[in-house]
Amino acid sequence: MQDETITGRVADAVRGHWVDTHAPDWLRPYARLARWERPIGWWLLLWPCWWSAALAAIAGGKAFPDPWHMVLFLIGAVAMRGAGCTYNDLVDQEIDDKVARTRSRPLPSGQVSRLQAKVFLAAQALTGLAVLLQFNWFAVLLGIASLAVVAVYPFMKRVTNWPQLFLGLAFSWGALMGWAAAFGRLDWPAVALYAGGILWTIGYDTIYAHQDKEDDALVGVHSTARLFGDWTKPALAALYGGATALFALALFGADAGPAAFAGLALGLGHLVWQIVRLDIDDPDQCLKLFRSNTSYGWIVFAGLVLEAMVQGLL
Structure with missing residues (x-):
């Protein structure tokens, strides 16, 4: 078997993706820095925005x-997720070099230099800024405020057992942005949606983190997967249950009707399925269940859109 660093592939990258089959050689390391072959990341960033x-x-x-807002959020999610991954890889280069799953990534393997990665990071951030400037000034300032959380997140796994909390603070920010873009202010339903998004993010990223718990222990990296251990399923039940309650509170505050609550109920069924199926010692299954949160996002979003359409016709 060829060494991943010789072939230019990345051990944890998706095989057979267009990055491997169609992207020019010079673009592939940058595409992998931005995780373009793994759309789950930008979907998870996008869902709170669209919700x-x-x-x-x-x-x-x-x-x-x-x-128009939907399109802007889509472009912004792809750009800022890529920027976040690039920034995270710059911060974690030494750690990634010690973990089997990540040592073949573009930076630790030498496929790109740190300077090239920083230039790429700047390009993606500028794309995100161009998107942000299309909104009202309240939303622009709110979006800029999110950078503080984004900046500290990669360092949290070195100092706390709750890095997933800080990921939730960053990845759920869109729950505030969609409302701010529409109204030029924040109201409590958006805050409830944001709080629920944080709990949901901690839950799904705990599942994801179980893939790396052994390597994390060796290099001294903390996570809720290591913290919860054999208590992961009860912890997920509390997190997903709390997220659902907060989402329901947000729906109530926005005067949503049966369709929206039906979508939330179906989504809860999907989250329960995740918990029941989870085997924390099966990395492949953990990844599959983590990725299934895209389906959860669609279920909740479909209920919200259907509710808007029903109310709009009345």
Whole structure:
């Protein structure tokens, strides 16, 4: 078997993706820095944005979330997720070099230099800024405020057992942005949606972190997977249950009706399925269940959009 660093592949990258089959050789290391072959990351960043936009549509009596905002959030999620991954790899280069799953990534394997990665990071951040500037000034300032959380997140696994909390603070920020983009202010339903998103993120990233718990222990990296251990399933039940309760509170605050709550109930069923199926000692299954949160996002979003359409027709 060829060494991953010789072939230019990355051990934990998706095989057979367009990055491998169609991207030019010079682009592949940058695509892998941004994790373009793994769309799950930007989907998880996008869902709170789209949920919030749909919730704002319900509260504002509109039949559909603002289509322009939806497109902007999509572009912004892809750009900022890529920027976040690039920044994280710059910060974690030495740790990644010690972990089997990550040592073949572009930076530790030498496929790109730190300077090249920083230039790529700047390009992605500027794309995100261009998207952000399309919104009202309240939303612009709110978006800029999120950078403080993004900046500290990669360091948290060195100092706390709760790095997933800080990921939740960053990845759920869109729950505030969709509402702010629609109304130019924040109201408590958006805050409840944000809080629920944080708990949801801690839950799904705990599942993801179980893949690396042995390597994390060796290099001294902390996680909720290591913290919860054999108590992961009860912890997930509490986290996902709390997230569902907070999402329901947000729906209530926006005067949402049966369709939105039905979507949330179906989504809860999906989260329960994750907990029941989880085997924390099976890395492949952990990855599969983690990725299934894209389906959860669609279920909740579909309920919100259907509710907006129903109310808009009444």
